[in-house]
Amino acid sequence: EDQVTQSPEALRLQEGESSSLNCSYTVSGLRGLFWYRQDPGKGPEFLFTLYSAGEEKEKERLKATLTKKESFLHITAPKPEDSATYLCAVQVSGAGSYQLTFGKGTKLSVIP
């Protein structure tokens, strides 16, 4: 069974204090690993897709990396507007479907 575990569940950072969120996964065959951001009352907003170990992607203060067992979302010098829940999800290859299996998320709070 495909599993995705995110840690920590919640994280409070001071503005400018860099940190990383972890996503560990167990799948039969990985097509892609996805990171989404979700604000309260809204749907998840796509951030990145990673396809193979060693791949990295960056967007503003966010950088996502991927190994064969886990992914990290690094947040550099965060701002209060980065406060949100960050969701990690995996998509399995060979299934003929684009189903995503999600972790429970990390709720990030950035304090001014």
Place this chain on the structure above:
Amino acid sequence: KAGVTQTPRYLIKTRGQQVTLSCSPISGHRSVSWYQQTPGQGLQFLFEYFSETQRNKGNFPGRFSGRQFSNSRSEMNVSTLELGDSALYLCASSLGEGVLFSGANVLTFGAGSRLTVL
């Protein structure tokens, strides 16, 4: 271009009633998926449609059903509502097929329909 549109945004029902939720995908997207989000279970996959055919189904009871129309719009229905069906129901669309790395497999989510069952 317009994003994924879900209606209604909020609704309140009582136990035993049924509900129909609607989703309009991004123009050109042929795949629509539905997810249930609750505080305890997080996001859970309900079903996926591509070109009017159900391509995959999650582990939910038969009370949950869906369909997709020829214009790619989709509806999901929940019959005989239970208190535990209270959740945010999210619709996501994607191209549905295409070369890997092309972004065809990226799901774009709508804002969701918040269902409260009393």
